[in-house]
Amino acid sequence: MPTCNMSDVITQGWICEPEDARHESWMSDAYWLRANERQGHRTLIWHSDGVDHIFDSMKFVKKKDMLRQLFYGDSAGNEAEIMGLSPRFNTIDPNLAQSAKCVLDARGVDSLTSAWIIGWGPRTLLMVTPDGLPPVHSGEIGLVVADFRFAVRIANVELTISRGDLENCLSRALLQLPILGGTNEPDKCRPVIYMNADLRKRLGKDEFRGKFVRMMPIANNEALVV
Numbered sequence: 349m350p351t352c353n354m355s356d357v358i359t360q361g362w363i364c365e366p367e368d369a370r371h372e373s374w375m376s377d378a379y380w381l382r383a384n385e386r387q388g389h390r391t392l393i394w395h396s397d398g399v400d401h402i403f404d405s406m407k408f409v410k411k412k413d414m415l416r417q418l419f420y421g422d423s424a425g426n427e428a429e430i431m432g433l434s435p436r437f438n439t440i441d442p443n444l445a446q447s448a449k450c451v452l453d454a455r456g457v458d459s460l461t462s463a464w465i466i467g468w469g470p471r472t473l474l475m476v477t478p479d480g481l482p483p484v485h486s487g488e489i490g491l492v493v494a495d496f497r498f499a500v501r502i503a504n505v506e507l508t509i510s511r512g513d514l515e516n517c518l519s520r521a522l523l524q525l526p527i528l529g530g531t532n533e534p535d536k537c538r539p540v541i542y543m544n545a546d547l548r549k550r551l552g553k554d555e556f557r558g559k560f561v562r563m564m565p566i567a568n569n570e571a572l573v574v
Contacts, residue, residue: 374542377540381476383406389492404431409429409489418430420433430491433491446496450524454517461507461567463518463521464499465522467539473492497526500525507546511551539559
């Protein structure tokens with residue numbers, strides 16, 4: 349089995365090559381960077397009206413709680429948590445959040461979960477730590493969403509969704525994911541599909557349209573996203 353090279357993380361950002369990452373944990377999917385401030389990472393977002401300063405804080409997270417916080421951490425409600433994915437992509441109403449354009453509604457009503465496509469990269473979504481290395485066990489981490497367009501959430505997915513409907517949702521989500529810089533170069537963006545074991549069984553394969561499908565502990569009882 350391939351072994352990821354931890355020594356390359358600080359300079360390269362990636363633990364290992366894309367084809368090797370699927371044999372490792374989710375940490376090998378992500379791009380890792382040394383935080384540019386002691387308490388977190390500040391990102392400058394340029395737009396027509398000027399510059400926004402976005403600050404993503406780092407928090408000490410126990411290993412057993414890391415994946416929950418990655419998807420469900422909410423620093424607005426609990427200062428001890430990082431800001432995870434779901435609170436950032438929590439509505440399909442574009443009047444409520446700009447990120448709503450990245451939330452697709454699977455139109456389920458009961459026993460709901462989500463599937464995600466995350467395009468990890470140095471200018472898209474990345475993880476930060478004090479030294480740029482992913483923690484071996486527990487440690488300080490933060491999630492930085494430098495470009496929200498590279499995270500697509502398929503929300504309101506019923507556990508009983510058919511394989512065909514699930515594949516249609518995934519196809520729509522992949523079409524929505526931008527192509528960074530007009531290329532698919534893996535050093536710029538590495539898209540990975542995440543879903544729980546129940547959806548993975550429905551899909552019946554560990555790759556979809558050339559993108560690796562990783563099983564993650566995403567809840568089966570999510571609230572309806574509206």
